[in-house]
Amino acid sequence: MPRMDADSSQPVVCVRGLAKRFGDIQALAGIDFDVPAARIVGLLGPNGAGKSTTLHCMLGVIEPDAGTIELRGRSLATHRQHILAEIGFGSASVSLPQNLTVNENLITFGRLYGVRDIRARIAELLEMVELPDVGDRVLSRLSTGQIIRINLTKALIHRPSVLLLDEPTASLDPDIADKVRTLIRRIQRHEGVTVLYTSHNMYEVEQLCDRVIFLNRGRIIARGSPQEILQQFGSESMESFFVQVARGGELIGRQEEDA
Amino acid sequence: MTSSFSWRRSYAVFGRFYFLYRRSIPRTMELFFWPVMDLLVWGFLAIWLERQTEQVPGAVLMLVGAVIYWNMLYRAQMGLTISFIEELWSRSAINLFASPISLPEYLTATCAVGLCKAVISSAAMVLVAWLMYRAELWTIGPNAVWMFFHVLVFGWAIGIMTISMILRWGHAAEALTWGVPFLLQPLSAVFYPVSAMPGWLHPIAYALPSTHVFEALRGTLAGGGFPLRAFLTAGALNIAYLLLGVALFVRTFRHALRRGSLPRLGHE
Structure with a gap:
């Protein structure tokens, strides 16, 4: 039976001020985001942007230097077992x-x-x-x-009420990757689960994600639906937006930190 | 932090290794092959010694007993350590530690694996020792139980310390799994009395609970009574080593969480 999350506009996951430094590298620089119920949210960005570190902090296998992670109002720091029991x-x-x-x-x-x-x-x-x-x-x-x-x-x-997927289609051929994408969408509908999803495949992101959070060098530089991001930054596609960010190009649109 | 101990979660991890050993003939054979080989080498050596001189009466029982008790310690340590390394080899450590399992639940499961390995392989050795050499180890009576318990707990403590080092240094420290027990073997006076060791090594030897067990084993086989002093000393030392091991593991695990090294385990 699908999970009944009555109000899908309510965030299931709330992340506030999440920061992590590894030596000289600021992997996460105090990021805030919410994940609404029963949605597929893409966590995107180039290598080293902080995507996996974010997921690992949410899984409790990396301890953040600062910030909070809450699932349905419960903090991971104080309710580790309860929260991990709700995450896949x-x-x-x-x-x-x-x-x-x-x-x-x-x-x-x-x-x-x-x-x-x-x-x-x-x-x-x-x-x-x-x-x-x-x-x-x-x-x-x-x-x-x-x-x-x-x-x-x-x-x-x-x-689980929340599914964290770290590049689940990496190294798959296009046919199998497409089947996995279809499967993830089916799972989300069938189980009513909230999905936070990392990927480098921008086509996949446009196909699958209701919302995306774009990270670069540990900061969120854009968020919204894929269409909103394309409009905001005047990019032709998520792919070109990704390349622009990865190569350090100047983003024309309004960035998160300037907002 | 709200957390509660669950035997079910410990059983889940224990069951994973039951599944593994049930289907892996090499892993199951490893439980019997090396212990029996050790037994054959030391048993034949003891028979030869007994025939050469009357200076070492009961050499067979003493050496065979020592091999069997050493095997208990070694299997307890290996059971715990190999269980942890299996998670690294299968690159599934993050799946495990991102589940609701707690450290006490995990350690309980791996200690149970060590206990099973020690019991199964030692039972086989006792049987082979009786069949090959008519070595009746049960003649030491109830002492056999406390000695088993003490070498088992020391094996667990050493195992927990070893996985702490692997957690800290990753694959590079895997060799410690096999190396640490053999570092302790000459210091534990397994096959000879402490008096055979140089004087400056005596304090180190007596700081190990295993030494007290093996000294007591020889004393008991030679007809001595219940070695209360050895029993109590080994017990106190075991408590200290076990607490030290658990503290080291908890500290190393927290350090790994802060350094972010846990997700990289098995991927180096």
């Missing part, structure tokens, strides 16, 4: 144990998150990702595209 995470660069079967992996994470009737939930999710017959197969025997879909299944096993 998937990434192309983070694996599940390859020497276990799909079922063994999903049972492990189902137990970790206290899922009731794990077998039924696994069957439901494998059906949704169109891999109903791979449960007994060892993960290392699956294709990259299938593994990405199993990663998504793991991220959803406990019916």
